[in-house]
Amino acid sequence: xxxxxxxxxxxxxxxxxxxxxxCIRVCMAAGCQSSGAAAVLDGLKGQVDDDANVHVKGVGCxxxxxxxxxxxxxxxxxxxxxxxxxxxxxxxxxxxxxAIVDSLDAEPVERxxxxxxxxxxxxxxxxxxxxSGIIDPEEIKEYIAADGYLGxxxxxxxxxxxxxxxxxxxSGLRGRGGGGYLTGLKWxxxxxxxxxxxxxxxxxxxxxxxxxxxxxxxESDPHRVLEGMVLAGYAVGADHGFVYIRAEYPLAIERLxxxxxxxxxxxxxxxxxxxxxxxxxxxxRLGAGAFVCGEETALMxxxxxxxxxxxxxxPYPAAYGLFGQPTLINNVETLxxxxxxxxxxxxxxxxxxxxxxxxxxxxxLAGRIQNTGLIEVPMGITLRDxxxxxxxxxxxxxxxxxxxxxxxxxxxxxxxFLDLPVxxxxxxxxxxxxxxxxxxxxxxxxxxxxxxxxxxxxxMDESCGKCVPCRAGTDQMYHLLDKIVKEKATSRDLxxxxxxCDMVSATSLCGLGQTAPNPVLSxxxxxxxxxxxxxxxxxxxGSGQADLARADSSASETEETK
Amino acid sequence: MKGPGTASSxxxxxxxxxxxDVSARESESxxxxxxxxxxxxxxxxxxxxxxxxxxxxxxxxxxxxxxRLLAGCATRVAEGMEVLTNTERLRKYRRMxxxxxxxxxNHVCSVCVSNGRCELQDLAFECGVDHVRFPxxxxxxxxxxxxxxxxxxxxRCVLCLRCVRVCDEIEGAHTWDAxxxxxxxxxxxxxxxxxxxxxxxxxxxxxxxxxxxxALVKHGTSAGEMEKDVHFLPYLSRMRHWE
Amino acid sequence: MMxxxxxxxxxxxxxxxxxxxxxxxxxxxRLFLLAEKVDFVYSPLVDAKQLPESVDxxxxxGSVSTDEDLHKAIEFRKRCKFLISLGDCAVSGNVPSxxxxxxxxxxxxxxxxxxxQVNPQxxxxxxxxxxxxxQPLHGVVDVDLFVQGCPPSAEVIWNVLSELVAGRTPDPxxxxxxxx
Ligand SMILES: Cc1cc2nc3c(=O)[nH]c(=O)nc-3n(C[C@H](O)[C@H](O)[C@H](O)COP(=O)(O)O)c2cc1C
Ligand code: SF4
Numbered sequence: 001x002x003x004x005x006x007x008x009x010x011x012x013x014x015x016x017x018x019x020x021x022x023c024i025r026v027c028m029a030a031g032c033q034s035s036g037a038a039a040v041l042d043g044l045k046g047q048v049d050d051d052a053n054v055h056v057k058g059v060g061c062x063x064x065x066x067x068x069x070x071x072x073x074x075x076x077x078x079x080x081x082x083x084x085x086x087x088x089x090x091x092x093x094x095x096x097x098x099a100i101v102d103s104l105d106a107e108p109v110e111r112x113x114x115x116x117x118x119x120x121x122x123x124x125x126x127x128x129x130x131x132s133g134i135i136d137p138e139e140i141k142e143y144i145a146a147d148g149y150l151g152x153x154x155x156x157x158x159x160x161x162x163x164x165x166x167x168x169x170x171s172g173l174r175g176r177g178g179g180g181y182l183t184g185l186k187w188x189x190x191x192x193x194x195x196x197x198x199x200x201x202x203x204x205x206x207x208x209x210x211x212x213x214x215x216x217x218x219e220s221d222p223h224r225v226l227e228g229m230v231l232a233g234y235a236v237g238a239d240h241g242f243v244y245i246r247a248e249y250p251l252a253i254e255r256l257x258x259x260x261x262x263x264x265x266x267x268x269x270x271x272x273x274x275x276x277x278x279x280x281x282x283x284x285r286l287g288a289g290a291f292v293c294g295e296e297t298a299l300m301x302x303x304x305x306x307x308x309x310x311x312x313x314x315p316y317p318a319a320y321g322l323f324g325q326p327t328l329i330n331n332v333e334t335l336x337x338x339x340x341x342x343x344x345x346x347x348x349x350x351x352x353x354x355x356x357x358x359x360x361x362x363x364x365l366a367g368r369i370q371n372t373g374l375i376e377v378p379m380g381i382t383l384r385d386x387x388x389x390x391x392x393x394x395x396x397x398x399x400x401x402x403x404x405x406x407x408x409x410x411x412x413x414x415x416x417f418l419d420l421p422v423x424x425x426x427x428x429x430x431x432x433x434x435x436x437x438x439x440x441x442x443x444x445x446x447x448x449x450x451x452x453x454x455x456x457x458x459x460m461d462e463s464c465g466k467c468v469p470c471r472a473g474t475d476q477m478y479h480l481l482d483k484i485v486k487e488k489a490t491s492r493d494l495x496x497x498x499x500x501c502d503m504v505s506a507t508s509l510c511g512l513g514q515t516a517p518n519p520v521l522s523x524x525x526x527x528x529x530x531x532x533x534x535x536x537x538x539x540x541x542g543s544g545q546a547d548l549a550r551a552d553s554s555a556s557e558t559e560e561t562k
Numbered sequence: 563m564k565g566p567g568t569a570s571s572x573x574x575x576x577x578x579x580x581x582x583d584v585s586a587r588e589s590e591s592x593x594x595x596x597x598x599x600x601x602x603x604x605x606x607x608x609x610x611x612x613x614x615x616x617x618x619x620x621x622x623x624x625x626x627x628x629x630r631l632l633a634g635c636a637t638r639v640a641e642g643m644e645v646l647t648n649t650e651r652l653r654k655y656r657r658m659x660x661x662x663x664x665x666x667x668n669h670v671c672s673v674c675v676s677n678g679r680c681e682l683q684d685l686a687f688e689c690g691v692d693h694v695r696f697p698x699x700x701x702x703x704x705x706x707x708x709x710x711x712x713x714x715x716x717x718r719c720v721l722c723l724r725c726v727r728v729c730d731e732i733e734g735a736h737t738w739d740a741x742x743x744x745x746x747x748x749x750x751x752x753x754x755x756x757x758x759x760x761x762x763x764x765x766x767x768x769x770x771x772x773x774x775x776x777a778l779v780k781h782g783t784s785a786g787e788m789e790k791d792v793h794f795l796p797y798l799s800r801m802r803h804w805e
Numbered sequence: 806m807m808x809x810x811x812x813x814x815x816x817x818x819x820x821x822x823x824x825x826x827x828x829x830x831x832x833x834x835r836l837f838l839l840a841e842k843v844d845f846v847y848s849p850l851v852d853a854k855q856l857p858e859s860v861d862x863x864x865x866x867g868s869v870s871t872d873e874d875l876h877k878a879i880e881f882r883k884r885c886k887f888l889i890s891l892g893d894c895a896v897s898g899n900v901p902s903x904x905x906x907x908x909x910x911x912x913x914x915x916x917x918x919x920x921x922q923v924n925p926q927x928x929x930x931x932x933x934x935x936x937x938x939x940q941p942l943h944g945v946v947d948v949d950l951f952v953q954g955c956p957p958s959a960e961v962i963w964n965v966l967s968e969l970v971a972g973r974t975p976d977p978x979x980x981x982x983x984x985x
Contacts, residue, residue, distance in 0.1 A: 290743065307740060312616035312636035465721065465740070465747025467617050472662035475745045476696050496695060503655045506631050507619040548697045548898075548944030664983075670903060671984025672893055672955035678984065687982040692951040693896050693943055700905035700938070 001267055001274050006144065006153050013145035018076070020055040022104050024048070025072040027133060028058035029219045030212075030251055031373075032068035036093065040069050043097030054104065060220020062133035063124070065373035067091055067114055071100065072133070090114035119389045120371050125352065127360045128336045129376045132220035137255050140262035143223040149268050151342035152227050155234060156276045159342075164235040165191060168338065170346025172358035177203055177294075177331030178409065178435050178511075180357075180424040186328065189318040190236040193326035198238035200229050201303070201322065201329040204245035204252070205287050205294035208407030209458060211438040213362040214332035216374050218245070218252035221336070222259035226269065226282060228335030231342055233280040236328050241282040244299050246289050256284060291408075291462035295510050296329045298464065309464045310510035331436065333362055353379030357423035357434075367404075367440040370395045377422075384418040387441055398443035402526070406435025408455045408462075409515030411522025412448060431522040433515075448527040449534060452520045453481040459516035470513025473504040477520065487534045494531060498524070577643040586639045593621050593634035596647060603647045604656055604685055606774060607722040608635040609792070611799030613731060615723050620656050620685070623647050631655075657689045665696040666745070667703060668717040669775070675788040676776030682720055683775075703748075708758030712770050712780055716748055719777035725749060725769035732798050737763040768794070812861040812970060815847035815885060819874040820901040820939065821867025824956040825892035826850060831959035832966075842970040860885045862969055868894045868901045869940045871933035882946035889965065890942040893955040893983055902939040909937050952977050954985040961985075 001009070017023070026032075026041040041058050048054045062070045067090035077083045089100065089112040099109050116122075126132070135142035143149070155164050169184030190198060202225060206214040218225060229241045245253055260282055263269040271279045285303050287293045293308040300322045302308035321327025337359060341349045350358050357379040363386065365372050370392030377386060387393065387403060394400050402412040411432035420426050424434050442451065460474040480497040483489040501517035508514045524531060573588040579601050586595040591614075596603050606618035614636050621634035626644035634647070646652075663669075663682060671677050685691075703716035726738040726749060737760050741750045752760040770778045771790050779788045818826060826849060832839070847856045863885030869875055882888055893899035904912045913935070918925040942948055952965055961981045968975035 309740075312614060312633055314638075460744055463744035465742065465744045466615070466723075467619050468659050468662055468721075469619050471721070471744055471747065472666045475699070476662065476665070479697065499654075499658065503658045507622050507655055507659070509616050509619065509633075548694075548940050664897075668903065668906065669983075670897075670899055671982075672899055674984065680984075683983055687978075690978050692953060692978050693890070693941070693948070695943075697944075698898060698902065698905070700902070702906045 001149075001153060003150075003153050003157055006149060009141070010144050010147065010150075013141045017055070017145065019052070021053045021076050022055070023074040024054060024056045024100070025059040025062075025074070025133065026056070027060070027062045027068060027070040027072075029061035029065075029216055030249075031061065031065035032070055033251070035068045035091075037069035039094040040071060040092050040097065043094035044071070044101065047097045047101040054101070057136045058138070059134060060132045060137045061129070061216040061374055062088075063129070063374045064090070064114070064120060064371060066371055067373075069093075070114070070133075071112075073100070073104070073108075075104065086116065088114045088116050118392075120373075120375070120392065123381075123385065123390050124376055125360050125378045126376050127340050127349075127352075128217060128224075128333055128362055129220070129374070130340070131224065132216065135221065137220050137222055138258055140223060140259065140266060143221065147343060148223050148339070149227055149263075151339040152230055152234075152268065153274055155231055155342055156274050156278055161191065161235045161237065164231060164342060167341055167346040168235065171337075171341045171349035172346075172353075172356075173334065173337055173341065173349065174357065174424060175331055176333035176337075176361070176436065178406070178433065180434060183330065183334055186318060186330070187232065187235055189316075190238070190326050190328040193319065195237055197240075197323075197325045198236060199322045199325055199327040200232045200236065200238045200241040201296075201299065201317075201327060202229055202241065202243045202332060202335055203294060203296070203299060203329055204243055204249070204332050205291075205299060206246065206249075206332070206436065207289075207291035207294045207462070208409075208436055208438045210364060210366045210440055211407060211436050212364050213374065213437045215249050215252050217332050217336050217362070218249070219255055222252070222255045223263065224336045224339055225256075225332055226259055226263055228330075228338035229282060230269065230273065230278075230280045231338050232328055232330065232335065234278055236326075238326075238328065239279050239281070241280060242285050242303055242322070243282060244285045244287055244293075244303060247286040248289050253284065253286070260284070290464070291458075292464040292510070292512050295512060298510070299329070300327065309466045310512075312509060333437070354421060354423045356425055361422070361434070361437060363437045363439045365391050365439050365441070368394050368398065368443040368446070369441040379423050380421040382419050382421055383413065386422065386439070387418065391441065394441065394443045398445065401442045401444050401446060402448065404432075404440040404442065404451065404519070405438065406433035406518070407438045408458045409433060409511065409518055410435045410438075411518050412442070412451065412526065413522075414526045431518070431525050433518070447485070448523040448530045449481065449485050452523045453478065453485055455519040456481055456516065459512060463512060463516075464510075467507075467509040467513060469504045470508045470510075470516065473500055473508075473513070474516050476500060477504070477517070481520065484531060484534050487536065489534070490536050490538050491532075492538070494535060575639055575641040575643075577639050577641065577645065579645045580647055581644075588638065588640075590639055591635055592623055592632070592637050592639055592643075592645055595639055596634065596645075601647060603634050604688055605635060606681060606685060606720065607724065609724055609728075609772060609795060611732070611795040612724060612727040612772075615727065617721065617723055618659070620659055622652060622655060624649055624652060653689070656685075657691055660686050660689050660691045661694045661696055663720050664691065664694050665698050667719060668698075668700065673785050674718060674776040675779050675783040675785060676718075676790075677786040679786070679789060680776060681774035699745075706751075706757050707781070708756035709760075709763070709765075710758065710781075711765060712757065712767065712778060714749075714751075714757060715777050715779070717777075718775045719749060720775055721747060721749065722774055723749070724772045724774065725778060728768045728772050728795070732795070732802055733764060733766050733768055735762045735764050735766075738769060811842060811844055813844045813846045813857070814862045814864065814966075815856055815860040815881065816845070816850070816864040816866070816891075817847070817877055817881065818849055819865060819867035819877060819895070819942075820870035821892060821894040823849070823866070825866035825895075825954075825962075828892075828954075828956040828959050829962050832963045833959070835963055839966060839970075843966070856880060856884060858884055862887045862889065864889045864891050865895050865942055866891045868898045869936070869942060869945050870901050871935055873933035875936065875945055878942060878946050887949045887969070888946070889950045889952060890948045891952050891962075892957055893953055895942040896951050896953050897983060898939050898941045899955060902941070905938050909935055950975060950977075952981065953983050954981040955983075957981050957985065 071089040073087045173183040174180040298308040298310045317327040456478045460478045465471045605621040607615045616636045622631040624646040707713040729738045730736040751757045863881040965975040
C-alpha cells in the first residue's frame with residue numbers, strides 16, 4: 001500500500017462513517033464487559049435493526065471504568081455536515097437500549113447521562129489512548145481512518161531507519177515498562193549491532209497487581225502496538241517480532257490475533273510491507289501468569305521454551321537477547337507511543353511533559369478514589385491534580401493518606417508530596433517509582449504495615465526462586481511483617497527487617513528482588529510510627545524472644561514426606 | 563595491531579583487586595581473576611566448567627566509588643576497575659545470605675553424611691556465622707532414595723543448580739531441572755519422577771560429586787562419610803567444548 | 806589465691822545429650838587449673854542444687870523444648886551476667902529440633918502410642934510439658950556467646966573458659982563450626 005492509497009482508503013472509510021447520522025459506541029473493554037456490556041451492545045443492535053442512520057459498534061476502553069458499562073452517542077449536527085455532538089451514558093443495562101435508541105433524534109436520556117465536562121475527561125491528554133473508546137478495535141479500517149499506519153507507510157516510503165531513530169531520540173520517550181530507560185538509546189544500541197537476525201519483543205506481561213494500562217491499549221487499539229513494532233523493526237533492522245502476553249488476557253489476545261491477520265491481509269505486516277524491502281512478522285507467545293516473566297531476560301527464556309528465570313545482565317538483550325540474537329524489548333505503552341511520534345514528529349512529543357520525562361502517561365486509578373479507571377495525563381501533572389481533580393478525591397468523606405505507585409516495586413507517597421510533579425525522577429526522589437502506571441489510593445483506614453505486607457507477600461509468591469536473597473529473603477521479610485502486623489514483634493525484629501531490606505535490594509539478581517523491599521522502605525520512611533506502635537516491649541529484661549521456630553512453618557510447605 | 567573483533571585479538575587489561583594490581587584477559591570474570599591471584603571471594607553456585615547461574619549472590623563485590631554491587635562471577639573485568647571483595651558491607655551481606663540458607667531448609671550438620679566436607683558448612687565458618695538470627699522454616703522436604711546408587715535429600719539442598727547444569731552441560735542428559743516458584747522451588751529429576759525411575763539418568767554420578775552439600779550423596783554412607791571429588795569437571799568441560 | 810579473681814560459673818543442660826558437658830570434662834587435668842580460678846556454683850556436674858541470685862557466667866547446653874527448659878533459660882538469663890549457648894543444640898536446635906517438621910501431637914503419638922505394645926499412653930504427670938516447637942536458646946533469651954559444635958571439643962571449651970578467666974571476651978568462631 002502506498003501513501004496515497006492509504007490516504008484514499010482512509011478517506012473512503014471516513015465518508016462511510018459519516019453516512020450514518022448517529023454513531024453509538026459501546027465500551028467492550030474487559031472492565032465494562034464484566035459489568036454486562038455485551039448484553040448492552042446486543043440490545044442496542046436489536047433496537048436499531050438495520051437502520052442505516054444509526055451505526056452501533058463495540059469500542060475499546062473509555063476510561064471511567066467505575067461507571068461502566070459506558071455508551072457514547074455521537075450525532076451529526078442537523079445544520080452541519082461535519083460538526084457533531086456527543087452524549088455519554090453510564091451504568092447502562094440492556095433494558096435501557098430502547099430508551100437510548102428512542103432518544104436519538106430527541107432529548108438525551110437524563111437519568112443515564114454522565115457529564116463529560118468533569119475534570120476526569122477535560123484534564124486528560126490522549127496520545128496512546130487517542131483511539132481508545134472511539135474506534136472499533138476489531139476493524140483495521142477504523143484504525144486507518146484515524147490516521148493509523150500513516151506513520152509506518154510514511155516511514156517506509158520516505159524515511160530511512162536512521163530518520164526514524166532520530167525522531168524517537170528527539171521525542172525523549174522513556175520506557176513505560178517501569179525502568180524509564182531512554183527508548184531512543186535502546187533502539188540505537190540494537191540498530192548498531194551487526195546486521196543479521198534481530199528481534200523485537202513487545203512486553204505485554206503486565207503483572208503488577210491492579211495495573212491494566214497495557215491490557216486497555218491492546219484491547220482498545222491493537223493496531224497501534226503492531227504499527228509501533230513494525231516501526232521498531234524497521235529502525236533497528238529486525239524482521240521478526242514477538243508479543244509476549246499473559247494468558248489471563250483472552251480478549252486482548254483475540255483482538256491482537258485479529259489485528260495481525262487484518263494487517264497481514266492489507267500488506268502492512270508480513271513479507272515486503274508496502275512493496276518495500278522490509279519484511280516483518282509478528283508472533284504471539286502466551287505467558288502463564290508469572291510476574292517474573294515480565295522481566296526481560298526471564299521473558300526471553302520463556303519464549304525460548306525454558307523455565308522463566310532471569311539471568312545476570314550484562315549481556316543485555318540489545319547485545320545478546322532472544323536465541324542469542326540482538327533483541328529490542330519494549331513495553332506495550334512505549335510502542336504505542338511510536339506511531340504518534342512518527343506521525344507528528346519527535347519535537348511534537350517532546351513539547352509535552354517535563355524536562356526529563358516527555359509525553360503522556362497512562363495510569364490505572366484504583367483503591368479509595370471516586371473515579372476508578374484509566375486515565376492518560378501529561379507528564380509533570382501533580383499528584384494532587386490526578387487524585388483530587390481527575391480522580392474526584394477520596395469517597396465517603398474519608399481523608400487521603402497515601403498513594404502507592406509502581407506496584408510491588410514502588411512505594412507509598414504521603415500527603416505532603418501531593419503537589420510534586422509526576423515524573424520519573426521526582427517519584428524516585430520521594431522513594432517510589434513511576435513503574436508501569438498503577439496508582440492505588442489509600443485513606444486513613446488503611447494500615448501501612450499491612451500494605452507493605454501485602455506487597456511483600458506478592459513478591460514472595462512471585463519470586464522465581466533462583467537467587468538466595470530474593471527467594472529466602474522475601475519469605476523471611478514477609479514473616480517479619482506478619483509478626484509486626486500481629487503485634488508479636490519487637491524492636492529487634494524491626495531492625496532485622498531493615499537489615500534484610502538493605503541486603504535483598506543490594507544483592508538480588510533481578511529487579512523483582514532488588515525492588516521487593518521498596519514498599520517496606522517507603523512506608524518505614526513516612527509511617528514509621530505505625531510500625532513502632534505495633535511493637536511489643538522486649539519482655540523479660542534481656543530476653544531475646546526472637547521466637548525462632550515458626551509455629552505455622554509446616555503448613556507453608558507443599559511437599560509431604562512419603 | 564589487529565582491530566577489535568578478530569579471533570586472535572586477546573585483549574589484556576589491568577585492574578586492582580583490594581588494591582593489588584592484577585592483569586587479566588578481557589573475557590575473564592572478576593571471580594576468575596581473583597582466584598588466579600589467590601584472592602578468595604566466597605561463592606557457592608559458580609564452578610569452573612559450568613555456565614554462570616548468578617544464583618547464590620555470595621560473590622558480590624564492590625567497585626570503589628560506587629554503591630552498586632556486582633556479582634563477581636557474572637561481571638567481566640575492565641581496564642582500570644578498582645574491585646573491593648571484602649568490605650564490611652559485603653561481609654555483612656554474605657553472613658546474612660548464609661544465615662538465610664541455613665534457615666531455609668533443615669541442615670542438621672551433626673547427622674549429615676557430608677558433615678566436615680560441606681561447602682555450606684565451610685561458608686558459614688568463613689563468614690563467621692556462629693548462629694542464625696532468622697527463624698528456621700522447618701518445612702518438610704522429601705528424601706528420594708529410589709535410585710540404585712544415589713540419594714537426594716531435599717532438606718539439604720541449597721538450590722545452587724550445579725546438578726542441573728552439570729547434567730545438562732557436561733553429561734548431556736538433562737535429568738535435573740528446577741520446579742516451582744520462590745521458596746517452594748526445588749530440583750527434580752525427569753519432570754518430578756522418582757530418580758530411580760528416570761529414563762534420562764545415565765547414573766554417571768556427576769551431580770553427586772559436584773553437589774556442595776549433603777543433598778546428593780551415595781547410598782551406604784553415614785554421618786561424615788560422604789567424600790566428593792570434583793576434579794573431573796574442568797577437564798571434561800574443556801574436552802566437551804573443544805571446537 | 807586471691808578470692809576476687811575467682812569467677813562463678815553455672816551450667817545446665819536442656820534438651821541435649823549431655824555430650825557438651827562430657828566435652829567439658831574432657832579438658833582432663835586442666836580441670837585442676839580451672840578449679841583454681843572458677844567456682845562451679847550450679848551444674849549437673851556438682852552438688853549445688855540452687856541457682857544463686859547472681860552468677861558471672863552461665864553455660865547452657867541443649868535446645869529449649871519444654872516449659873521447664875524455657876523457665877531455666879529465663880532464670881539463667883536473669884541471674885547470669887554472661888550467657889553462653891554451648892553446642893549445636895543450644896545454638897541451632899540441632900537434632901532435637903528435627904521434630905519441628907511435625908505436629909507435636911503426631912510426634913507424641915508416634916513415640917508413645919504407635920510404637921508401644923504395652924499400655925500405650927502419653928506421659929503427662931511429673932514430666933515437663935513439651936513446647937509446640939523446639940527453639941535454639943537465643944530464640945527465647947539473649948545470648949552473649951555462641952559456641953558451635955556437636956559437641957564443641959574440649960579444646961574449644963578450654964579456650965572459651967580460659968579467655969573468660971583472663972578477663973577477655975572469647976571468640977571461638979575460628980575454632981569450631983556447626984557439626985564439629
Ligand atoms: C519482576 C519484573 C517484572 C516486570 N514486568 C514487566 C511487565 O509486566 N511489563 C513490562 O513492560 N515490563 C516489565 N518489566 C520491565 C522489563 O524487564 C523491561 O525493562 C521492559 O519491558 C522494557 O521496556 P521499556 O523500555 O519499554 O520500558 C519487569 C521487570 C521486572 C524486574
Ligand atoms: S531476584 Fe527473585 S525473581 Fe529475580 S532472579 Fe532472584 S529469585 Fe528470581
